[in-house]
Amino acid sequence: MTSTRATAVLVPVLSVLLSFLVGGVIVVISGHDPLAAYVALLQGAFGSVFNLANTLTVAVPLMLAGLGVAFTFRAGLFNIGAEGQYWLGSIAAAWVGYAVHGLPVWVHLPLALLAGTLAGALWAALIPGVLKAWTGAHEVITTMMMSYIAINLARYLIEGGPMMAPGYTPQSPAVLPTATLPALVPGTQLSWGLVLAVLAAVAVWFVLYRTTFGFEVRAAGLNGRAARYAGMNVARIIVLAMFVSGALAGLAGAVQTLGVNHRLFDAFNAGYGYTAIVVALLGKNNPWGVLAAAVLFGALNAGASAMQMQAGVPAHLVDVVQGMIIFFIAVDGIIRSVLRRTRKEAAQA
Amino acid sequence: MRIKRLAVAALLVLALVAVAACGGTAKNTGTQTASESGSEQGQGGKVIKVGLVTDVGGLDDHGFNELAYKGLQKAAQDLGVQVNVVQSKQQSDYIPNLTNFANQGYDLVIAVGFLMTDAVHQVAPQFPNTKFGIIDVDYNSVVTDSGQDANADKSKYANVAGTIFKTEQCGYLAGVLAGLVEKNNALPGLQGKNTVGVVGGIAIPPVDSYIAGFQQGVKAVNPDAKVLLEYANAFDNPQGGKEIALAEYAQGADIVFQVAGGTGLGVIDAAKEKHLYAIGVDADQNYLGPDNVITSAMKGVDTATYQLIKAVVDGTFKAGDFTFDLANGGVGLGVFAKSVPQDIIDQVNQAAEDIKAGKIQISAQVQK
Structure with a gap:
């Protein structure tokens, strides 16, 4: 038991270290100093309150959407449509945020957050969830397709559509101060969304490991047929798991919109919903692991700018490191077998 | 369980050491730059530092960003300014990237393209000692955030220049x-x-x-x-x-x-x-x-970038718009x-x- 738990932590950590090692080799090949590059990266990610806030600002949507993806993984589902649920959440939160007037902050802000959460939840549960539960349509296809619909819907709304602000920039009007998530660290983009994300991790952990529903989700994930044979309503579990997952991704969009962007705008290239899949995988679908993985990706993002500014290393190199991480997670079987062998040798000696 | 805790603790220690170490190194580089600029001052005049922030199109967009970079490099060669560029990967990077350059004491920070209007509107008033230039956006749009903040105080934007192309x-x-x-x-x-x-x-x-x-x-x-x-x-x-x-x-x-x-x-x-x-x-x-x-x-985005930098070097940079037309090759x-x-x-x-x-x-x- 202890050895498998240690492996569960060691394997992703080694994946990350290996990817940094390979990334460093690429830095050398590209004619830069890898030590300077990584020092700049770390410095840019954690070196000051401002930099740490930047890291966490990017980590927040990844935490929330990552928790959502991890939840469906636990149920044996592959919700790769977090991006679409994120955008639906952003649309709903932005609309409630700017179009609903005259509410006090303690009503308006929760309402906007709730709108985003519900929009994401329904986007995931109503079509992909129901289709999967009753027709078996594969959620990889349906959630992916629903993502394209959501992204293009958001695009339409702000590129000349009904949510476009006056002027010619493709963006919605700014959300009202009563719907704005206040800054956690003044002078930075880090909002109270961080607290929401940590609370969400606690909630996901509690639901998964301390409730009957969570037990059913995990049972269905381990073996759906066995769960059905044991008398569980697997169709209901699928729809609810998609609902929870979409809710978290929708909340991610709402938090980003109300706390960082303050409006809906053409930010589709950020791809938090897609990165969230990697975050969930790296976090081994464990709520705490997801938080840590999200911080890592936030740090890579915030440090990338510093790496460019201080070490002159192209920012795309950070994409290479991220790609390496994904690669080493995908081949974690290799790391596992090496670990097993060293353990065996140690035991024999 | 115990091993897991141990592993987590070990990781935390490692992370702390790493942060502490890089904090130290950063201080070192800080002094290095200080002494370097000191010697440059000795040779006459402080070297002007210019930072360019691209929009999400990246440097190789066959368009605005690439042209701005071209102008930046020309300025580095001809005017002897120290230049640096950072590519924004997503829209929420604009504010941190602009802020980072300003925090590091850059004299001029150039934002490429109208997508960054809002970011310059927010960041510029916080750094009155840093000059901000924005490509293909007029001064008034920055001050009023494209008309959304119609009552904005112009006096807070004395460090901003827009660029207009005829x-x-x-x-x-x-x-x-x-x-x-x-x-x-x-x-x-x-x-x-x-x-x-x-x-x-x-x-x-x-x-x-x-x-x-x-x-x-x-x-x-x-x-x-x-x-x-x-x-x-x-x-x-x-x-x-x-x-x-x-x-x-x-x-x-x-x-x-x-x-x-x-x-x-x-x-x-x-x-x-x-x-x-x-x-x-x-x-x-x-x-x-x-x-x-x-x-x-x-549209001479390269010319505009170069001229913004030249204005700072010549001391002619002032709030308002730089206009580019046939006559000045813009x-x-x-x-x-x-x-x-x-x-x-x-x-x-x-x-x-x-x-x-x-x-x-x-x-x-x-x-x-």
Whole structure:
């Protein structure tokens, strides 16, 4: 038991270290100093309150959407449509945020957050969830397709559509101060969304490991047929798991919109919903692991700018490191077998 | 369980050591730069530091960012300024990237493109000692956040300069060229209907100024010519651009002026397919179809970047707008296709001289 738990932590950590090692080799090949590059990266990610806030600002949507993806993984589902649920959440939160007037902050802000959460939840549960539960349509296809619909819907709304602000920039009007998530660290983009994300991790952990529903989700994930044979309503579990997952991704969009962007705008290239899949995988679908993985990706993002500014290393190199991480997670079987062998040798000696 | 805790603890310690270590190194580099700039000061004058923040298009976008970078490099060579560039990967990077440069004591921070208007609006007032320049956005738009913050206090934006391009002027020259080609039947394969076309991206002022100039240029030399105009309502839809261009060619247009960014690449495709002609926009696009792209109406983002930096070096930088036109080389035409007759090129150059001399006035309003 202890050895498998240690492996569960060691394997992703080694994946990350290996990817940094390979990334460093690429830095050398590209004619830069890898030590300077990584020092700049770390410095840019954690070196000051401002930099740490930047890291966490990017980590927040990844935490929330990552928790959502991890939840469906636990149920044996592959919700790769977090991006679409994120955008639906952003649309709903932005609309409630700017179009609903005259509410006090303690009503308006929760309402906007709730709108985003519900929009994401329904986007995931109503079509992909129901289709999967009753027709078996594969959620990889349906959630992916629903993502394209959501992204293009958001695009339409702000590129000349009904949510476009006056002027010619493709963006919605700014959300009202009563719907704005206040800054956690003044002078930075880090909002109270961080607290929401940590609370969400606690909630996901509690639901998964301390409730009957969570037990059913995990049972269905381990073996759906066995769960059905044991008398569980697997169709209901699928729809609810998609609902929870979409809710978290929708909340991610709402938090980003109300706390960082303050409006809906053409930010589709950020791809938090897609990165969230990697975050969930790296976090081994464990709520705490997801938080840590999200911080890592936030740090890579915030440090990338510093790496460019201080070490002159192209920012795309950070994409290479991220790609390496994904690669080493995908081949974690290799790391596992090496670990097993060293353990065996140690035991024999 | 215990091993897991141990592992977590070990990791935390490692992370702390790493942070502490890099904190130390950062201090070292800090002193190094200080002593370096000290010695440079000894040689006379402080070296001016310029930071460029790209929008999400990245440095290799064949457009604005790439041109701005070109201007930045030229300034580094000619003016001896210290330059640095950071590419924004997503829209939420704009504020941290601008702030980082300002925090590090950069003298001038240049933001590329109208997507960054909001970010400059927010960051500039926090750093009154840093100058901010923004490409292709006017000063007033920055102050008022594109009109959304109409009551903004102008005095907080004394460190901001916008840049405006008189693209109606290069649009006009493109129109003169197209009008003369039609009139003189000067290129092979024309359909003989005395018609030219325009494919616009979205009907916004930076697009419409080009189109307005083009319409006036055509009419000035060829009053009977017909100018078709259609908007694609997107900047990133080459297929849609191609379809509109094909429709215009089918209506008898021989030359289609694309003012549509990525959408316009489809227009050039259509020209090649139909063995007809197109005019490129923003950057020199002749290389995309050397026989078909007869010229390009160019926006001198590189010139603007260079001039912003030069103004800081010369001490002439002030709040307001830098205007770029034919006279100061901020807009102009690109390479002509080889098949364009020299006498037409001469007449286009004459029109350019007349505009510079103020003999021709061009409106930026599109005739629809």
